[in-house]
Amino acid sequence: MSDNVLSQAEVESLLNAMETSAEPAKGPAAPAADTGSPARTMRGKDKVTPYDFKRPERVGKDQMRALQSMHEGFSRNFGAALSALLRSIVEVKLTSVDQLTYSEFVFSLENPSCFNLLVAEPLEGNLILDINPSILYPIIDRLLGGGKESTPASRRPLTEIELTLVSRISDLFLIELKDAWENVLPLDLRVVRVESNPQLVQIVPPNEVVVLVSFELAIGDVRGMINLCIPFNSIERISNKLTANTWFAYGSSEATPESRAALGVHLDKAQVELDVILAETKISMEELLDLRVGDVITTEKDSRTPLQVNVNGTPTFQAFAGAFKGRKAIQIERSYERKKPGV
Structure with missing residues (x-):
């Protein structure tokens, strides 16, 4: 026997029909029923939203945003990091951030699946990272050197070799997740257990509220979901830090000495092109063709005038020519003085 759920309009029709059938039985009191008709009309216009006490919205709107x-x-x-790992274009899109009970989350997953139990210190309890087999096996195929052809997802638990390859994906996920949470709370993330049957793992009571963050991955024509399950009791203590203002302040935060030092390390290793302009003059084509080794070209540049030093083609410094340990060299005196427009 199938369960039929009545719509709101059908429920109101049944209520009106019951009240209409009950009016003749009241006899003389029937006119009084007409005075109640506006109430029935008003009830028909009101939209009542059902409230499920098993699913209270415990995470505020600011925190969800x-x-x-x-x-x-x-x-x-x-998506960018995964594209570099797989050497293929991978699109990752956030599809939803919802509140639901843990039992609803577990029973919505496929079995078998890649169910990763996470520890996110200093958050209490555990988090869940679920990777759908429909996208997981194509990723494993790419890591093993497979082509672009799409194959049906296998419905079996992962082997030991496949678990080792999956750890590269989950570790990459945790690295980017740690960076995303850095402005709210520094997290120490790691995988402590991998299960194929989601129903064998119960990190919170079935009716406990969790926040489900769902992502859709696309590699060519193949698509699949990755779900991050965050129990409410894990983020309850830091709910005051989960505000939109805290997140948006991330872009305007001042640079720390550590970040400047890290940036300086990368800049020190950068390759740049350095050239020095000794002088400029004009000669005829005939003079150019007659030049020989040892010839001297006279210019109007004074030897006491500093030379222009270009870095990657941009005038940057002023220097003087000289020699150092028997080699031609320049000594930088100051930064290049650019002439203001109109001067």
Whole structure:
């Protein structure tokens, strides 16, 4: 026997029919029923939203917006990192950030699946990272050197070799997730257990509220979901930090000495092209063709005038020519003085 759910309009029709059938039985009191007709009309216009006490909305709207903003940036960074790992274009898109019970989350997953149990210190409890087999096996195929052809996802638990390859994906996910949460709370993330049957893992009571962050991955024509499950009791203590203002302040935060030092290390290794302009003059083509080794070209440049030093083609310094340990050299005196327009 199938369960039929009545719509709101059908429920109101049944209520009106019951009240209409009950009016003749009241006899003389029937006119009084007409005075109640406006109430029935008003009830028909009101839209009543059912409230399920098993699914209270415990995470506020500000916190949900902050989580959505954080993981939108995370999806872009994770997509770029995964594309570099697989050497293929991977699109990662945040599809939803919802509140639901843990039992609803577990029973919505496929079995078998790649169910990763995470520890995110200093958050309490555990988090869940679920990778759908429909996208996981194509990723494994790419890591093993497979082509672009799409094959049906296998419905079996992962082998030991496949688990080792999956760890590269989950580790990459955790690295980008740590960066996304850095402005809210520094996390120490790691995988402590991998299960194929989601129903064998119960990190919270079935009716406990969790935040489900869902991402859609696309590699060519193949698509699949990755879900991050965050129990409410894990983020309850830091709910005051999960605000949109905290997240948006990330872009305007001042540089720390550590970040400047890290940037300086990368800049020190950068390759640049350096050239020095000794002088400029004009000669005829005939004079140019007659030049020989040892000839001297006279210019109007004074030897006491500093030379122009270009870095990657841009005038940057002024220097003087000289020699150092028997080799031609320049001594930088000051930064290049650019002439203001109109001077």
